[in-house]
Amino acid sequence: MEQAGKRPRVNLAVEITGLTLQNPVMPASGTFGFGEEYAPFIDLNRLGALVVKTITLHPTPGNPPPRLMEGHCGLLNSVGLQNPGLEIFLREKLPYLRRYTPPLIVSIAGRTTEEYAELAARLSEAEGIAALEVNISCPNVKEGGIVFGTVPAMAARVTAIVKEHTHLPVIVKLTPNVTDITTIARAVEDAGAGAIALINTLQGMAIDIERRRPALANIVGGLSGPAIKPVALYAVWRVARAVKVPVIGMGGIMTARDAIEFLLAGATAVAVGTATLVDPGAITKIIAGLENYLTEQGLADVRELIGALQI
Amino acid sequence: MEQAGKRPRVNLAVEITGLTLQNPVMPASGTFGFGEEYAPFIDLNRLGALVVKTITLHPTPGNPPPRLMEGHCGLLNSVGLQNPGLEIFLREKLPYLRRYTPPLIVSIAGRTTEEYAELAARLSEAEGIAALEVNISCPNVKEGGIVFGTVPAMAARVTAIVKEHTHLPVIVKLTPNVTDITTIARAVEDAGAGAIALINTLQGMAIDIERRRPALANIVGGLSGPAIKPVALYAVWRVARAVKVPVIGMGGIMTARDAIEFLLAGATAVAVGTATLVDPGAITKIIAGLENYLTEQGLADVRELIGALQI
Amino acid sequence: MLQDLEAEVLASHQLGQDVYLLRLHAPLIAEAAQPGQFVHVRCSETFDPLLRRPLSIHDAGNEGELTLLYQVKGRGTAWLARQQSGQKINILGPRGRGFTLPQNKRLALVAGGMGMVPLLFLARRALEAGNEVDFFYGARDREQLYQLETLKAMQVNLFLATDDGSAGFQGPVTKLWEKYIPERSYDRGYACGPRPALAAFACLAGRASLPAEVSLEERMACGLGACRGCVTALQDPSGNKYYENVCTGGPVFDAVAVYWED
Amino acid sequence: MLQDLEAEVLASHQLGQDVYLLRLHAPLIAEAAQPGQFVHVRCSETFDPLLRRPLSIHDAGNEGELTLLYQVKGRGTAWLARQQSGQKINILGPRGRGFTLPQNKRLALVAGGMGMVPLLFLARRALEAGNEVDFFYGARDREQLYQLETLKAMQVNLFLATDDGSAGFQGPVTKLWEKYIPERSYDRGYACGPRPALAAFACLAGRASLPAEVSLEERMACGLGACRGCVTALQDPSGNKYYENVCTGGPVFDAVAVYWED
Numbered sequence A, B: 001m002e003q004a005g006k007r008p009r010v011n012l013a014v015e016i017t018g019l020t021l022q023n024p025v026m027p028a029s030g031t032f033g034f035g036e037e038y039a040p041f042i043d044l045n046r047l048g049a050l051v052v053k054t055i056t057l058h059p060t061p062g063n064p065p066p067r068l069m070e071g072h073c074g075l076l077n078s079v080g081l082q083n084p085g086l087e088i089f090l091r092e093k094l095p096y097l098r099r100y101t102p103p104l105i106v107s108i109a110g111r112t113t114e115e116y117a118e119l120a121a122r123l124s125e126a127e128g129i130a131a132l133e134v135n136i137s138c139p140n141v142k143e144g145g146i147v148f149g150t151v152p153a154m155a156a157r158v159t160a161i162v163k164e165h166t167h168l169p170v171i172v173k174l175t176p177n178v179t180d181i182t183t184i185a186r187a188v189e190d191a192g193a194g195a196i197a198l199i200n201t202l203q204g205m206a207i208d209i210e211r212r213r214p215a216l217a218n219i220v221g222g223l224s225g226p227a228i229k230p231v232a233l234y235a236v237w238r239v240a241r242a243v244k245v246p247v248i249g250m251g252g253i254m255t256a257r258d259a260i261e262f263l264l265a266g267a268t269a270v271a272v273g274t275a276t277l278v279d280p281g282a283i284t285k286i287i288a289g290l291e292n293y294l295t296e297q298g299l300a301d302v303r304e305l306i307g308a309l310q311i
Numbered sequence C, D: 001m002l003q004d005l006e007a008e009v010l011a012s013h014q015l016g017q018d019v020y021l022l023r024l025h026a027p028l029i030a031e032a033a034q035p036g037q038f039v040h041v042r043c044s045e046t047f048d049p050l051l052r053r054p055l056s057i058h059d060a061g062n063e064g065e066l067t068l069l070y071q072v073k074g075r076g077t078a079w080l081a082r083q084q085s086g087q088k089i090n091i092l093g094p095r096g097r098g099f100t101l102p103q104n105k106r107l108a109l110v111a112g113g114m115g116m117v118p119l120l121f122l123a124r125r126a127l128e129a130g131n132e133v134d135f136f137y138g139a140r141d142r143e144q145l146y147q148l149e150t151l152k153a154m155q156v157n158l159f160l161a162t163d164d165g166s167a168g169f170q171g172p173v174t175k176l177w178e179k180y181i182p183e184r185s186y187d188r189g190y191a192c193g194p195r196p197a198l199a200a201f202a203c204l205a206g207r208a209s210l211p212a213e214v215s216l217e218e219r220m221a222c223g224l225g226a227c228r229g230c231v232t233a234l235q236d237p238s239g240n241k242y243y244e245n246v247c248t249g250g251p252v253f254d255a256v257a258v259y260w261e262d
Ligand SMILES: Cc1cc2nc3c(=O)[nH]c(=O)nc-3n(C[C@H](O)[C@H](O)[C@H](O)COP(=O)(O)OP(=O)(O)OC[C@H]3O[C@@H](n4cnc5c(N)ncnc54)[C@H](O)[C@@H]3O)c2cc1C
Pocket: A070, C038, C049, C053, C054, C055, C056, C057, C069, C070, C071, C072, C073, C074, C075, C076, C077, C078, C114, C117, C118, C216, C217, C218, C219, C220, C251
């Protein structure tokens, strides 16, 4: 698409497990609500995809407050997956989201594999959903609370069950709180994941020394933001080399430069979380910055960046 | 020790595996060189202990430059254990260090369990060493490069072998790059560790987007500094509850308030690394700040803080 | 309409040891502002501190002037205190559900410490709407009673309380207010301040069957209702506890809706 | 003696689009400073940026004045550029191994871009020690040649080069210098600038059997020799590569000791 008198436009589109994204930048689940909260600030139609807060089968009240604590260059949260549950999502949130053109990715979490299965089945019947993102950073109540995403076999089982219950593309989102994230990545790839998203938050804690109490009511929280970027980038680089399916990279992306680092490391797309909490326009600025960078570098296609890191 | 006309002095002394530390604040291995570098700035005799850079059996040249990259609120380093080796340490560094009164803790690392054994044996013959700190965040060349500290049995084996070859107290320093750090902690405790130090750095990466190359020549580096504090604090809290031996907490401690968080979380002592690289006086400021805090809070003994977190 | 803009600092005045009055030029926000709403302020050029800081709207003038009043608590407000006139500050707002604004009624405004900040703006708008305003203002000591001149210049009935008795009544401001409840037969009460004071206020209002509103604080990230990080516990009419965002459902809540026992 | 102190900003002058001259009051450092040494500057009130930034000593006056000259590259130097007179900046120094300072010799100083910074200080001290100084100074264009007035006021023989020919010789400064090597029979050469320029300089000096020193840059953390983070590859006389700290073993090294092929 050459515009008269202008530089040729660069291609920003990428493909992820059958979905075409007009650009590789999307919100990270849980930081973008159900989209509507950001509509006063940005045109949701400009995003690579829409990704909603993780939903559960039943309404989840979430953890008691305080749920937030700021670290240095990082945010510690223990929202506890607060969400209105599947029914209300389908009835009250989905119709609004359907009005937008970018593919809608619905993040799901269960306490048992059965809950994942039911969520997958029910969402697959609904209209306007482009893919499921399986959040496996939550405890399996049937296995003594072990987090699904920390054991390859459990991660694989959730993936396989979701696959069985849906025709939609399945993205599996990994937790970084493991010894070897590539083992988990390969396990979910083998189980049928069409793409892998990473990283979810790092486990962390803060203490209020005046009250001698944990700063978060839930004691432990998830660390996100610029603080974790090096950890996220390393995990993405390793996973991108270990699997064949596309990777969606995230963790501390605040600027277009950060996003480019993730693409060079092998991510086919990126997600932006904490940055949006600080600046509602972060995602659109990153998209614009990415386009500028490509133009400046004389690159015609964003895909030339993907995995282009020279070792 | 009440001083005439003054407030009673608070007790800062703690005990760790038979060593009495005049206060619970010490340098973190690798950030304090061999002590002499900081002598122009602080009185080394004021420290709780002296902890030297990890030494290896043979001289280690370290990784090629660049070895450093700054993240947001964090430092990524890949020094690669550069050190002059055991012989030069004994001949050229130890005599200097012996002049100081705080207990000298020597950090050691090996590529095989045999190297750990030999280091332990040789250092135990030398005079002026109070304890060994076993750095298990390095690859076992005989086991395909798997990091000793990521497998409970391997971590236990290194600990046991070091114990066999020394009469000195043994501190084992854990890597946080594992799924469940308490399993490793219990394994080294069972194998005879007299204290546990944590955390070593988190694995991370950065990319120079202009050159499309890793920012560190070694590709991967270790992340330290304020960015990792929430992760470190959570690991310390969990390990302190999982083991009976004392814990030395570290990771992002920049101020006395940070140190107090670690003590409340259950650390008997703390180590300060990156802060010293930014401010050579950081450790002594933290000691002074800790003393002030105790006085202000009307506490007579720092041990009242240890593990005093209310859940 | 919610804005995200760069506001120019007109002036920053130090009112007390660690309290600052910040005057900003932000016409779009000033015009839209309702008492009880807040702005979400970026307090850094870097990522440390990372999050915005919520600050109540203290006043909003006709000339597009927006006034904030804050106490330096930590890194964010310390950064703010370093900003000088001419510099630009990124603010997002006006945000949140403000106070109910009746007409021609008698209102009690009860401020504890920095809780005075949004109540001054409420007083101004309440007076404009023909209400009679009793303004109860308590602090630790007379040094920590700010903006007395501004309040006196307004047509409020001002009642002061200090913990040490250095100005007005000696004791909690809620105790002072309590004495006036019977005789002044208020139509509505409003409070902002430390949570224990709010709980005491809610209890007194409840006993007097007085409709009452309180402004709550919680740590915030987005300030937009998206992250669900800033919740407070509320109770539904049957006493069941649930969580509501302070940034969108509040910061002002009906006193009876707040789940006080946590 | 190495110091860690708060230095007051006397003035900050913008010399070019992104280049600043910073005058500090730091008597203890100014008195001890040797040409080629640097100071390690804390560029933040928070932890972002976290590390100090090394900056060469550009000049040191009798009145305790220490002058730095820097280009804004990223967050640290951007912070520095925001500091105004009267503010305090934490600096640590003087640090590092500086240039050899002979007496009554003829010296060649070859500066590429910001490499001029430590060489101006060297020129001043070299002149005081009775040396004759040829100062070669190259930059992209005439706009990026800084401190020409100061250099002209000194007794150096100034030779300029620009990539675009907008001032002096058109081409690399090392090419310009090359022409003078035979006729001027120098006793010693000094260079600071981008690494490729230093390598060219080292090669020319080697061919002319001229003792030569170069000032290198590496990212630094402690600046004290403790962390081993700032190493550069050197070679021993038999050509074996080894790593040396730039902060303590340098930043100035013998040109023949540097392992250029990395
Ligand atoms: C709706 C709302 C309106 C507010 N209006 C005002 C106002 O008009 N004037 C004023 O002085 N303050 C006001 N506050 C409180 C103000 O937001 C905090 O004092 C400020 O965010 C502290 O930031 P800091 O970086 O200086 O401190 P930090 O270093 O972040 O923290 C210092 C202390 O303040 C606490 N704190 C941090 N963030 C918050 C927060 N968002 N809410 C409550 N406590 C927090 C921390 O736990 C810590 O104990 C308001 C808070 C809310 C939620």
